[in-house]
Amino acid sequence: MRVLKFGGTSVANADNIKKVINILQQYNQGKTVVVISALGGVTDLLIKTGSLAASKDETYKEVLAELEKRHLDTVKALLPVTQQSSCLSKVKQQFNELEEICEGVYRLNELSPRTRDRIISFGELLSSQIVADYYAAIHQPCEWLDARSLIRTNANYGFAAVDFDTTNSSIAAQVAKSANNLFVAPGFVASNKEGHTTTLGRGGSDYTAAIFAGALEAEALEIWTDVNGMMTADPRWVANAKNIAEISYQEAMELSHFGAKVIYPPTIQPVMAKQIPVWVKNTFAPEEHGTLIRNTPSVEGEFIRGISSMNNIALLSLEGSGMIGIPGFSKRLFEALAKEEINVILITQSSSEHAICVAINLVDVEKAVKAVDGTFEAEIRAGKVDTLKVERNLSIIALVGDQMKSHPGISGKMFGVLGRNGINVRAIAQGSSERNISAVISFDDAKKAVTVLHEAFFEFEYxxxxxxxxxxxxxxxxxxxxxxxxxxxxxxxxxxxxxxxxxxxxxxxxxxxxxxxxxxxxxxxxxxxxxxxxxxxxxxxxxxxxxxxxxxxxxxxxxxxxxxxxxxxxxxxxxxxxxxxxxxxxxxxxxxxxxxxxxxxxxxxxxVGAGLPVIGTLNDLLRSGDRINKIQAVLSGTLNFVFNNYDGTKPFAEVVRQAQEEGYTEPDPRLDLGGTDVMRKIMILAREAGEQLEMDQIANTQFLPASCFEGSVEDFYKEMAKQEAHFQALYKEAADKGCKLKFVATFENGKAAVGLQHIPPASDFYHLYGKDNIVLFYTQRYPEQPLVVKGAGAGADVTASGVFADIIRTARV
CATH class of the missing domain: 3.40.50.720 (NAD(P)-binding Rossmann-like Domain)
Known part of the structure; x- marks a missing residue:
């Protein structure tokens, strides 16, 4: 005995139904029960129909007409013309009944939960009968089972609780007495002891299939949907989400509870009790492995099974100094919520007993506030308890895995990853089984949270x-x-x-x-x-x-x-x-x-230094406990290029223009030649060394005449040409002493200075060619012979490589 359930997308149209039949034809031995959902999207349209009718909106008739046409068209596309009559008659009859119910709702201007269940039950009743009639049309014996006569529930319309003793007996007896091997049943629907139609909650067709599987002690339950099984995360959010080959019953329940929509949460319970394995398979890719749910042994290294998220959550906080040490507050809070049939998704309480937080669905907030504030009205008036605090626009993310309890550091890793990505956690809960760690976060951060957690726990490659x-x-x-x-x-x-x-x-x-x-x-x-x-x-x-x-x-x-x-x-x-x-x-x-x-x-x-590791070296010295005594540096590739290439034979202005054309200068070369750029660089180094230095505290001995700073960049070049004698004199003075001109920056004893200096041959700065920079770090560990960083200090390629290296560093956190 096997039980198979096919979801709405699997039976959305005639072509898809034929795919379902092809899958079912593999099961030609033993008894098989097939549970069918409504055609894709039909349940939502039925809900809309009831709501429109209840609000006196006559457009409900147009929605009904659209639904009827879709079902009739499906029959015509699916069944041979000679065998359509009976099925078309059933569809017409069902829609006549549905139209009468909706007309009553319209006239009364009221839609009760009982009537709503009756309206939305038609989706599964119609689709399952169409599938059963198609089987008959292709000459394969099949019996349609009315789940309403077999599954007994209470009168909690919309989410009815199953009476398993009565239900199991009814299902087992019905199947046992039949000579057929194939049965087709509607999912989602049931009835109470008065015979009124009830439903098992959205997604209840999975649950129906599990109820049949448990009652018949099936060999296996198969849930056929439009994805290749359960996944490590929502693939709409995480492009690299992976299929889960095997998962335990408990893990599957946790993931489905926290938003994994592949399987309806109550589905697991009836089959887990009897150790019936569950397969989640793809109707449109039946050859794929899918996901097997059973008591699966742990696999070394696979301690996290999946990441799930639940959106449209609100966090309720009951707080007050009057709660401390007084028993009964939690009980009264949960009783107030239970009386309004509000489901509590997550619970956390501060160790001081000053506050209790619970997460609920956003749609239940108004009911919750009214119920809880009413329950604690006396304490609120007395100032012992505050009015209920509500935070909206939240999500819950959950990390799930049976083996988390045997691997320390999972929580630390989870919250570290969230923290590094700026995701604030509003509340935390971890079950005593340590099978899941849940966190309440802003809805706006949910996608990012799932993505970074998946990367941390599943994407070991990248x-x-x-x-x-x-x-x-x-x-x-x-x-x-x-x-x-x-x-x-x-x-x-x-x-x-x-x-x-x-x-x-x-x-x-x-x-x-x-x-x-x-x-x-x-x-x-x-x-x-x-x-x-x-x-x-x-x-x-x-x-x-x-x-x-x-x-x-x-x-x-x-x-x-x-x-x-x-x-x-x-x-x-x-x-x-x-x-x-x-x-x-x-x-x-x-x-x-x-x-x-x-x-x-x-x-x-x-x-500082374009692609040279200047700041990184300085920070490494300081982090390792060294202390900076002095920094001496040639920090302008532009100025070094200019003075290395100026010997009085070519005008100074031409050398500067060459430097600009080769990409060594700032857009305005005066920032380089005036010393501003070097001042900025030595100040940055001083600040990184711990000094609170400002630009106006740096001494700048300028070599450019003041007239060069007036006007535009072109005016600057013209003025330099006029001042050629000045630049020749600077060069000659240094050359006469056997020195070279270098623009040097220094930082020592909390003071910084920049300016043109005569550099003798013995200096580290003398043999500095082209656009090279050099930085000398004199420290406690390098007091006499400095730590030297030297190399190309300008140019697009080397600067870009330095930026690139910083980008890569951000990833290594």
Missing amino acids: KHLNVCITGVGNVGGKLIDQIAQQKAYLQQHLKLKLKIVALANSRKMLIKEEGISLDNWREELESGAPMELNSFVTAAVSKNLPNAVFVDVTANADVAQVYGSLLAKSISVVACNKIACSSAYGYYQQLKSLATAYNAQFLFETN
Whole structure:
């Protein structure tokens, strides 16, 4: 004996019903019971019909006509013309009866729970009779069983409780006395002892099948649906959700209770009691393994079975100092909710007994508030208990697995992952069986929570990184090219899948959650929306993507001002832009604090030395307990390039223009030549070393005449040409001493200074060529011979590589 249930999508139309029959034809030995749901979407339309009629809306007749036509069309498409008459007559008769009921509801302007159950029962009654008649039409003996005469319930309409003693006897007797081997029955419907139609709750066809399986002590129960079994997470939210091959009864109940819709939660109980295995299979891919539910042995390493979520949740909090040490408060709370038939999904209580929190469905909030405040009216008036507090727009996420209890650290890992992604947990519950850990979070964070938890517990191969980049000019373009080039390497060697989900330049912005093509991103960006910074940031934040990184490859002060709002949403920031870290110390410190508070990364290695590991080296020294005594550095690739290439034979202005054309300078070269850029860099190093330094505290000995700072960039070049004698004199003075000119930054004893210096041959700075930078760290561990970081300190490629390295660092948390 096997029992099979086919869901609404499996019997949505004539073609699908034929697929069902093909599956059933495999079962040609022994008795088989087939439980049928209503045609896909029909139950919702029947509910709508009743509601419209009750509200005196005559359009209910149009919905009824649509439903009737759909069923008649299904019969005509399914059965041979010569055998349609009987079935069409049954359908017409059922709809005549349904029309009479709805007309009564319309006239009375009232829809009672009993009448509602009667209306929505027609879906399963019609579909199961159509399937049974099709069997007869293809000359396969079959008996239609009216589940209403076999499954006895109480009168709790909409979610009736089954009388199993009576039901089991009726089902067993009916099947035993029949000579048929094949039975077709409607799911979802039953009746009470007065013979009035009841229903078993939405999704109750699964339950019907389990009731039949338990009553007949079936060899197996099969739930046929439109997915390949139960999955580790909702595949609509998690692209890499995996099928669960085997799962225990208890795990399946936990997952279904917390929102996994593949199987109706009460389904498990009747079959678990008799150890009947349950298969969840796909009607449209019957060759797939599906999911087997039974008492399954544990598999080494598989201590988490799945992640589920339940939305449209409200959290009720009963609080008050008068509750402490007084017995009975919990009992009265739950009695008040039970009296209103409000289901409590999750319970948590503070150790001080000052508060009890329960999670319920959002639709029950108003009833709950009225019931609970009424129950505790006297205590509320006396000030012992507060009025019931309600938080809406919540979800519950649950981590489920039988073996969690034998693996320490699961809770820590779960909440660590949530915390690092800025997901606030409002309440926590863990059953005494330690089979699930549940957390109440904001509904807006539910998808992200499920995604990051699935990545942490199931996706051992890859971590996903969602990257937003603003600034796609020279450096930004090189960065995207490097990401495209290294994509396969990152996946293979670092197990990292990096996806660019947003791009912006000064004119256009583009956001694509599924990812922007790395092959034709320029064309996609050109077709994007006009750039508006706040809209770009708001859109990026509103996606609420896991492991998100915002990359600033601009020199824009406005972009630097949005870092705080991003970090506060646990979005890591990688800044090539130096403005934020070289602005007022308070803002710099605020950003560092926000990153710490919201478990985000704030990385800006390229602020000093482009791709050189300058800031990283400094931080490693400090973290390991060293102390900085002095920093000496040549920090401008531009200035080093200029003075390495200027020997008086070519005008100074031409050398500077060459540096700009080769991409070494800021858009306005005066930021480099005037020392501002170097001042910013030495200040950032000083701040990272622990000094509260501001720009106006840094001494700057400038070598440019004051007239060079007037007017536009082109005016600057013209003025430099006029001042050529000044630059020749600077060069000659140094050369006469056997020295080279270098623009040097120093930090010592809390003071910083920048300026042009004569560098003798014995200095570490003398043999510094091209656009190279050099930083000397004198510390407690390196007091005489400094720790030296040296290399290319400018250029789009090396700067982009430094930004790229910071992006990768954000993933290694």
